[in-house]
Amino acid sequence: MKPAIRDLLIERMKILIKNAMLNVRSNPELAERQAILAKRLCTKYRIRMPYELKMNYCKKCKKFIVPGFTARIRMGRSDIKSIRITCSFCNHTYRKIIKKQIPIGQ
Ligand SMILES: [Zn+2]
Structure with a gap:
């Protein structure tokens, strides 16, 4: 192509x-x-x-998930710089390593 x-x-x-x-x-x-x-x-x-x-699709049930709406996001420990995304359809949690720090609440 x-x-x-x-x-x-x-x-x-x-x-x-x-x-x-x-x-x-x-x-x-x-x-x-x-x-x-x-x-x-x-x-x-x-x-x-x-x-x-x-990353907008759940890895397990393949549904479209939206952070803050159909997925829960939790920050990991600051030294690892990762976030944990929990799908609200199947409750599957996966971790996403982020390279750059995302400004949250600052
Ligand atoms: Zn899911």
Whole structure:
């Protein structure tokens, strides 16, 4: 596949997921559909979903999860710099190591 097409698809996925995040509170069904659509683009064109988009899906039940809404986020110990994401659908928790510090409440 041409890199330009791949970029275009990733751009489209980003828009879908961004919209899904905006819609999740007012219209969770629409959000879920948009999230599924984004994922389907990956399977259809056999491209790897960028990491920052993939982390919006639960690793276990594969549902679209939104931090602070359908997923709980807890900060790990500060020296490790990680966050723990708990999916509220299946209660699966996974840890995400973050390289740069994210400013929370400061
Ligand atoms: Zn889950």
